[in-house]
Amino acid sequence: MDFDYHILIRSWPILLNGLGWTLLITATAILGGTALGLGLCAFNLSAIKSARWLSRSYIEFFRTTPEMVLIFWVYFCFPPLFDIRFSAFWSGTLALTFVTGAYLAEIFRAGIQSIGAGQSDAAKALGLKWHHRWALVILPQAFRRMIPAIMAYLTELLKNTALLSAIGVTELAYRASTLGAETFRYMEFLSAVGLIFFSIIYPVSLAARILEGRLLRRA
DSSP: OOOOHHHHHHHHHHHHHHHHHHHHHHHHHHHHHHHHHHHHHHHHTSSOHHHHHHHHHHHHHHHHSOHHHHHHHHHHHHHHHHSOOOOHHHHHHHHHHHHHHHHHHHHHHHHHHTSOHHHHHHHHHTTOOHHHIIIIIIHHHHHHHHHHHHHHHHHHHHHHGGGGGGGTOOSHHHHHHHHHHHHTOHHHHHHHHHHHHHHHHHHHHHHHHHHHHHHHHHO
């Protein structure tokens, strides 16, 4: 079977439109997941037992439930249960945000707990208030250690956006699938999607490994 480059060139604007939706979904899920993850992390590190229990329950549930099940659940079950109807885009993005919040909460917790108690004690001895200790001493050091893990999860989130094609979100994988169905040239379009994902994800993954190696050497 011959590989038709011309059909890819003609359909390139449609694939780029799908890539734009993919990046928008990723950015939205990261922003929402960051806010959710910070709240969950604060609950997880709280001295209140019930808050820690709620946080751990949420994190374990959303980290162990398949993303596809959550996407379908939000899309099909939210409307009858809560009398709220979301579009396919927002249903899928909301499901990925829930999952992202759970994973980022664990990354934030691990990063913060990796900072020795001596750092906080030293800042306290210098007379810094609690919010200054967090803003100037703990969080800057913790964030540097979180970056490789956050970037590694970002690659997983980018790949998971393809799952939203199952509910009709017009992201990159959905565009490739519909173009393949219209032209019967699946090989060209699916190969193009694979190369696009690789060209985005591989540099991010490589940067994460480099940063992790530098942090290990510095430690």
